Amino acid sequence: MKSLRKAVISGTGISLPQKVVTNFDLEKMVDTTDEWIFTRTGIKERRMLSEGETMLDLSIPACKQAIENAGLKPEDIDLIIFATFSPDYQVPSTACMLQDRLGCTRAAAFDLQAACTGFVYASSVASQFIATGVYNNILVVGGDVTTRILDFTDRNSCVLFGDGVGATVFSPGSADEGAFDVILGAIGSGAEYIMIPNGGSASRPTLETIQNREHYLKINGKEVFKFSTKIVGDMIEDLLQRNNLTLDDVALIIPHQANIRILESAAKRFNCPLDKFYFNIQRYGNTVAASIPIAMHEALQEGRIKQGDIILIVGFGGGLTYGIMPFRWGSYTTPRV
Numbered sequence: 001m002k003s004l005r006k007a008v009i010s011g012t013g014i015s016l017p018q019k020v021v022t023n024f025d026l027e028k029m030v031d032t033t034d035e036w037i038f039t040r041t042g043i044k045e046r047r048m049l050s051e052g053e054t055m056l057d058l059s060i061p062a063c064k065q066a067i068e069n070a071g072l073k074p075e076d077i078d079l080i081i082f083a084t085f086s087p088d089y090q091v092p093s094t095a096c097m098l099q100d101r102l103g104c105t106r107a108a109a110f111d112l113q114a115a116c117t118g119f120v121y122a123s124s125v126a127s128q129f130i131a132t133g134v135y136n137n138i139l140v141v142g143g144d145v146t147t148r149i150l151d152f153t154d155r156n157s158c159v160l161f162g163d164g165v166g167a168t169v170f171s172p173g174s175a176d177e178g179a180f181d182v183i184l185g186a187i188g189s190g191a192e193y194i195m196i197p198n199g200g201s202a203s204r205p206t207l208e209t210i211q212n213r214e215h216y217l218k219i220n221g222k223e224v225f226k227f228s229t230k231i232v233g234d235m236i237e238d239l240l241q242r243n244n245l246t247l248d249d250v251a252l253i254i255p256h257q258a259n260i261r262i263l264e265s266a267a268k269r270f271n272c273p274l275d276k277f278y279f280n281i282q283r284y285g286n287t288v289a290a291s292i293p294i295a296m297h298e299a300l301q302e303g304r305i306k307q308g309d310i311i312l313i314v315g316f317g318g319g320l321t322y323g324i325m326p327f328r329w330g331s332y333t334t335p336r337v
């Protein structure tokens, strides 16, 4: 990407449902405890979409805020990429409905599915379009409403996730700022570790599949945990090495918020202070594709990212997929709420 245009993040916005579900609320639904959930994951509470609301509804304020923070109007957006694994519908894409609701009349639009790595994958696609000069302003959204596809009788999964949307605008930057590398990967042999067995074209819903609760998200937490603890460390190491950087050069790591213990183990491997990682998992749980852009927006609001800083976004999850992208941060440092 050296001779091509660099992509900067020029605006961010977030949107979280009003309804808060605490670990104590979950104690009343499944055989679990606040103590178990908090010590195993770091989660205290999460947000849940209310009946009658959709992810599209939830996305609108986040996207408007990101476009406004970028100093743009909806019609300036050339492309919308919506990373999600819980779209409102299989068809049409959430991105197309969003294009209409926002009035982004010039924008092309598509959804991208890479589960918890969705925002990193989508960011890399946006950066390529900017690098080649095809597009200037790209709305990259990470949104998931996993509570709509969770089985609230399955304590292995239902305590881990929450709903939310994070939106960003990618725009061209100068040569010394913006995204300067990317590593993406997939380990398809682990596909079954995070899966909704029924409802796709491979297996149509029947009364029996519904009774067996096959239309809900199933996870093999132990296998995903093993994969994640290794891949986070491997990605950071590879990225630093191939860019001749050390951890001291990095101001902040914004990881996918799946489990605080995954990140503690990555930090330990590098002898890295834990406060180099940004966390908000305690308040939102795992918001899948939304977790990195929500964390990025909040880190900016808290003044944790300054112009010129090197920051890393790190994703991992269903597919299995993984990805890391470094940015030398541009001038956008203070989102308007």
Ligand SMILES: CC(C)(COP(=O)(O)OP(=O)(O)OC[C@H]1O[C@@H](n2cnc3c(N)ncnc32)[C@H](O)[C@@H]1OP(=O)(O)O)[C@@H](O)C(=O)NCCC(=O)NCCS
Pocket (backbone or CB within 6 Å): 031, 032, 033, 036, 037, 040, 041, 116, 155, 156, 157, 159, 160, 194, 219, 220, 221, 222, 224, 225, 258, 259, 286, 316, 317, 318
């Ligand atoms: C799920 C996760 C928190 C479990 O942590 P863990 O350290 O592996 O769990 P432990 O081995 O200490 O405990 C597992 C036991 O707790 C039980 N358990 C599972 N969920 C529970 C809950 N909500 N409350 C109480 N007990 C629970 C299990 O039944 C199991 O019992 P068993 O040993 O009798 O079979 C962890 O593996 C994880 O975060 N994995 C990744 C999650 C994921 O896939 N995220 C999505 C993609 S990023």
